[in-house]
Amino acid sequence: MDPLKLRELAAAEAEAARAIRDKCEAEGRGMTSEEANAFDGHVKKAEQLEQDATRAERLAKLETKLETPQETKSTPEIADGERIQVSGPRFTRFGQLRAFKGPKAEIEAYRSGRFLAATLFKHAPSRQWCREHGVELRMDTDVDSRAMGESINTAGGFIVPDEFERSIIDLRERYGNARRNCRIKPMASDHSNEPKKTGGLTAYPVGENSQLTESAQTWGNVELTAKKWGVLLRISSELSEDALINLAEDIASDAALAFATAEDQACIDGDGTSDYHGIVGIRTKMIDGDHTYSYVEAAGTGDNWSEVDAADLTNVMAALPQYARQGAKWHCSPLAKVAVFDRLSSAGGGNTIVTLEQGASLRPKYMGYPIEEWPAMPTDDSGAALNAKIMLIFGNMQMSSKMGVRRGITVKTLGERYADYDQIGIIATERMTIVHHTIGDGSARGPVVGLLGNT
Numbered sequence: 001m002d003p004l005k006l007r008e009l010a011a012a013e014a015e016a017a018r019a020i021r022d023k024c025e026a027e028g029r030g031m032t033s034e035e036a037n038a039f040d041g042h043v044k045k046a047e048q049l050e051q052d053a054t055r056a057e058r059l060a061k062l063e064t065k066l067e068t069p070q071e072t073k074s075t076p077e078i079a080d081g082e083r084i085q086v087s088g089p090r091f092t093r094f095g096q097l098r099a100f101k102g103p104k105a106e107i108e109a110y111r112s113g114r115f116l117a118a119t120l121f122k123h124a125p126s127r128q129w130c131r132e133h134g135v136e137l138r139m140d141t142d143v144d145s146r147a148m149g150e151s152i153n154t155a156g157g158f159i160v161p162d163e164f165e166r167s168i169i170d171l172r173e174r175y176g177n178a179r180r181n182c183r184i185k186p187m188a189s190d191h192s193n194e195p196k197k198t199g200g201l202t203a204y205p206v207g208e209n210s211q212l213t214e215s216a217q218t219w220g221n222v223e224l225t226a227k228k229w230g231v232l233l234r235i236s237s238e239l240s241e242d243a244l245i246n247l248a249e250d251i252a253s254d255a256a257l258a259f260a261t262a263e264d265q266a267c268i269d270g271d272g273t274s275d276y277h278g279i280v281g282i283r284t285k286m287i288d289g290d291h292t293y294s295y296v297e298a299a300g301t302g303d304n305w306s307e308v309d310a311a312d313l314t315n316v317m318a319a320l321p322q323y324a325r326q327g328a329k330w331h332c333s334p335l336a337k338v339a340v341f342d343r344l345s346s347a348g349g350g351n352t353i354v355t356l357e358q359g360a361s362l363r364p365k366y367m368g369y370p371i372e373e374w375p376a377m378p379t380d381d382s383g384a385a386l387n388a389k390i391m392l393i394f395g396n397m398q399m400s401s402k403m404g405v406r407r408g409i410t411v412k413t414l415g416e417r418y419a420d421y422d423q424i425g426i427i428a429t430e431r432m433t434i435v436h437h438t439i440g441d442g443s444a445r446g447p448v449v450g451l452l453g454n455t
Contacts, residue, residue: 113244176260395448
């Protein structure tokens with residue numbers, strides 16, 4: 001496993017241990033035997049994960065040191081009527097890689113660059129290289145059979161290889177918040193129904209010689225319908241074999257950032273229209289009139305960042321059900337993080353110059369809960385804009401929201417659209433949807449609670 005993921009798991013175990021200790025200290029007592037065993041288990045697991053992360057880093061460094069790309073020779077083959085001599089890869093790159101990670105980053109970037117050259121530029125040497133090195137040039141199965149030829153890329157698109165798709169997925173999780181916080185559900189088809197528990201069993205008092213009252217679990221459905229999302233970008237029509245790594249790097253980075261931005265905007269503020277492919281965002285759904293228990297109204301005239309105080313945040317925390325507190329986070333805009341959380345933290349007692357200087361370098365938290373900064377969350381500081389609007393959210397979105405993902409990324413070219421600029425257009429597409437299925441209703445709280453600007 002990736003060392004960063006292992007350390008994130010270790011941090012989660014450490015936070016769980018800290019929660020047990022803080023609870024006992026707050027109640028002015030020692031740990032029970034069950035709490036002590038749980039505390040020791042979390043600490044032991046955190047230490048083990050930290051050791052695993054260190055080992056994984058050492059192995060990655062060793063593999064990087066030992067990894068030497070092998071130059072291969074091949075016999076000439078016929079491609080587009082030409083005899084082409086294909087040599088092994090020349091790993092030429094300009095600048096540090098960001099989209100591709102790990103000990104085989106350059107190899108994966110080069111393979112992705114060859115794929116893009118073969119499919120988007122119809123580059124014969126790259127098509128032959130892909131054949132020889134096991135890089136499949138597969139068309140999207142959604143495309144009409146007449147467009148299934150290897151060099152035809154107008155009606156449909158090519159399904160990108162695993163290493164290229166993985167780089168985009170990793171970047172989307174780094175750039176965007178929706179994929180980090182919603183529960184991801186892979187979909188085998190464009191439509192899927194997922195079960196959701198709506199009610200549990202009930203215990204009743206049993207009198208002597210009386211019949212026990214029966215209860216049953218009740219279930220509902222979360223309906224997911226994946227829709228196509230596309231990204232259009234432009235690149236130079238001049239292809240240099242020495243820049244294949246950077247070709248893959250640039251396309252992966254641009255596409256990932258665009259997808260992540262669209263996903264976050266739909267997740268937060270989707271209004272159910274075609275602009276968001278029917279997705280209703282969490283802020284929109286909270287104030288639709290059917291989910292009045294999904295938010296807490298700010299006190300007094302609290303409808304801008306400077307008026308939100310510690311009591312407002314405490315009220316939001318108090319409204320969150322206990323079952324959702326494990327894994328809960330604050331969700332707000334970067335502006336709100338500074339104007340609300342940093343303001344309240346710096347005004348609190350016990351701060352020193354050292355703690356204030358270190359605050360920006362540490363993982364931001366408030367009252368022990370992480371702060372997730374969403375650029376898609378509201379940033380307007382005018383009272384009119386935030387009046388009767390959800391200003392920030394607290395809770396566990398893994399329990400409230402699902403992102404359905406249908407298939408991988410596909411790419412295709414628009415050969416003539418930007419010919420006047422000596423450029424080609426590239427469309428990258430994905431299929432996904434987001435459903436906020438449990439956010440509270442008109443009578444009960446859910447696993448997320450919003451702070452509503454005072455009306």
